[in-house]
Amino acid sequence: MKIGIANDHSGIEMKQEITAFLQERGHEVVNFGTDKNESCDYPIYGEKVGRAVASGEVDRGILICGTGLGISLAANKVHGVRAVVCSEPCTARLSRQHNDANVLAFGARIVGLELAKMIVETWLAAEFEGGRHKRRVDMIMEIEDRP
Ligand code: RB5
Numbered sequence: 001m002k003i004g005i006a007n008d009h010s011g012i013e014m015k016q017e018i019t020a021f022l023q024e025r026g027h028e029v030v031n032f033g034t035d036k037n038e039s040c041d042y043p044i045y046g047e048k049v050g051r052a053v054a055s056g057e058v059d060r061g062i063l064i065c066g067t068g069l070g071i072s073l074a075a076n077k078v079h080g081v082r083a084v085v086c087s088e089p090c091t092a093r094l095s096r097q098h099n100d101a102n103v104l105a106f107g108a109r110i111v112g113l114e115l116a117k118m119i120v121e122t123w124l125a126a127e128f129e130g131g132r133h134k135r136r137v138d139m140i141m142e143i144e145d146r147p
Contacts, residue, residue: 006045011064046074054080072105096126
């Protein structure tokens, strides 16, 4: 899978570890930054990955900030993005099965590295179940088309 990844200043080390983890499993990882330790604005990076997912440049996105919250909110402003914040594997799995989430976010200040790896692995392995869930996901996406 081709995965876009980005983070703010709080997620650099976590991004590097998760990138290596993904590459070891055969995924192609596209890095959208930041790689600088100076304090930066997470909306820039949430939007970059959101646009890459929405355009099809990458298959999925992974975002990391202090909490995962701000960067996911930014990504969700891009049409076509369904970004979720997950701090454990159960919601990560269900976000794929029921919500067809195409961007995963988590907090480098909230989850440890091993838990983050489990969240990522679970999220990438789970498939959207369709059926009644498709109707609901379609309803979510239709909200974007209303003024
Ligand atoms: C940065 O200090 C912090 O606000 C950011 O990483 C994130 O947690 C915001 O939601």
